Amino acid sequence: MQPRRPPLPAPGSRPWGPRPAAPLIALLLLLSPVVAAAESESPQDPGQPQDAGLQRRLLQQAARAALHFFNFRAASPSALRVLAQVQNGRAWINPKEGCKVDVVFSTERYNPEEGEGHLGKCSARVFFKNQKPRPAINVTCTRFIEKKKRQQEDYLLYKQMKQLQNPLEIDSIPDNHGHIDASLRPIWDLAFLGSSYVMWEMTTQFSRYYLAQLTSVRQWKTNDDTIDFDYTVLLHELSTQEIIPCRIHLVWYPGKPLKVKYHCQELQTPEEASGTEEGSAVAPTELSNF
Numbered sequence: 001m002q003p004r005r006p007p008l009p010a011p012g013s014r015p016w017g018p019r020p021a022a023p024l025i026a027l028l029l030l031l032s033p034v035v036a037a038a039e040s041e042s043p044q045d046p047g048q049p050q051d052a053g054l055q056r057r058l059l060q061q062a063a064r065a066a067l068h069f070f071n072f073r074a075a076s077p078s079a080l081r082v083l084a085q086v087q088n089g090r091a092w093i094n095p096k097e098g099c100k101v102d103v104v105f106s107t108e109r110y111n112p113e114e115g116e117g118h119l120g121k122c123s124a125r126v127f128f129k130n131q132k133p134r135p136a137i138n139v140t141c142t143r144f145i146e147k148k149k150r151q152q153e154d155y156l157l158y159k160q161m162k163q164l165q166n167p168l169e170i171d172s173i174p175d176n177h178g179h180i181d182a183s184l185r186p187i188w189d190l191a192f193l194g195s196s197y198v199m200w201e202m203t204t205q206f207s208r209y210y211l212a213q214l215t216s217v218r219q220w221k222t223n224d225d226t227i228d229f230d231y232t233v234l235l236h237e238l239s240t241q242e243i244i245p246c247r248i249h250l251v252w253y254p255g256k257p258l259k260v261k262y263h264c265q266e267l268q269t270p271e272e273a274s275g276t277e278e279g280s281a282v283a284p285t286e287l288s289n290f
Contacts, residue, residue, distance in 0.1 A: 058091040061205055062101035066124035066139040068200035075258040077189035078153035079145055080110035081120060098129040099205050107141065110192065111185070119145075128205035135203060154254040157186045161219070161227055168219040187217055194250040195233050197260045208238040215245070227252045235264070 063083050071080055089103030107120040124139035161168075173188050174180045180188055191214050199209040212234045220228040228251050235244045244264050251259040 055091055056086075058099060058101055058205065059086045059089040059103045059105075061203075061208065062089070062091070062103045062124060062126035062128075062135075063105040063122075064208065065126055065128075065135050065200060065203045066103070066105075066122065066137050067107065068196045068203065069137045070122070070139050070141060071193060071196040072200060072258060072260075075193060075252065075256065076150055076154055076254075077157055077186060077193060078150045080189060080192060081107040081122075081141070082110050084108045087121075096130075098127060098132070101126045101128070109145070111189070131204060131206075133204055133207075134201045135205075137200075151254065157189075158227060158252075158254050161186065162225075164219070168217060170217040171215065173214040173217065188214065190227070190229065190250065190252060191217070191231055191233060191248070193252070193258060194229075194231075194248045194260050194262075195235070195246075197258070198233075198246055198248060198262050198264070199235065202235075202264070206239055209244075210236045210238065212236040212243065225253055226256075 060083075063086050067081055067083055074080075084106040086103060086105045089101060089105075091099060091101045093099045102123075102125050104121070104123045107122055109119060112119075120142050122139055122141040124137060127136040129135070168187065170184065170187065173184050173191075192211055195211045199211070202209055215232045215234060217229065217231040220230065222228045228249075230247070230249050233246050233248060235246055236242075237244060246262055246264040249261040
């Protein structure tokens with residue numbers, strides 16, 4: 001913020017006689033709070049990145065990580081969100097500990113209906129530990145799909161999959177031309193849910209993951225009411241252009257926390273390359289507005 005100029009003296013207000021110090025003192029008194037305010041908002045604040053490009057990248061990265069976490073915790077194929085636009089935020093870097101980011105961003109539905117614009121707004125605090133995956137996240141999002149409608153859509157998907165005569169076994173979603181058949185979209189959305197957990201776990205302040213393809217899907221018959229899947233995904237890491245295969249086991253029931261186990265084939269330590277989690281047992285978040 002540019003410091004506000006003090007008001008110019010009115011015409012004819014030039015002091016009389018040999019007293020130049022008084023106006024100078026008054027001017028300094030007027031400027032001192034403005035200068036102090038400008039210094040407090042300066043990019044020289046301890047921990048704030050000097051590079052505007054780095055600040056922007058950190059805000060984008062934090063928003064994506066927060067959405068991976070939110071989608072996993074929401075556990076609803078009908079309510080998947082993707083990043084629309086980062087609106088504002090601030091990042092602080094501690095060389096010994098990591099990076100803390102406060103960010104506000106807009107979202108849109110992963111499968112938007114015709115004519116939909118940016119729907120929903122989220123605010124998040126994200127802490128990236130130095131070069132470590134699984135950032136700590138607290139995120140709040142406004143509701144942009146009615147709870148009743150979401151529950152109906154999720155249950156319809158669940159009912160369709162439970163009524164299948166033979167469990168699914170599918171290869172390559174999308175196909176080699178990037179097309180996803182409408183009948184396979186629910187499978188892809190469920191895989192996106194489970195992959196959101198994996199991408200959140202593997203994300204650092206520099207690594208960015210996207211779900212590129214399902215190379216195999218197998219549904220298991222269960223003795224309870226859950227939907228049970230094994231599938232292999234290819235995750236695309238943007239900074240290195242690496243394609244990472246991950247085997248994921250997912251258990252889902254509408255309205256219940258998602259259960260995920262996974263193992264990824266990459267050159268990382270075992271604790272970074274595999275994991276298991278239930279949606280109710282991870283880092284704190286706020287879903288009261290969901």
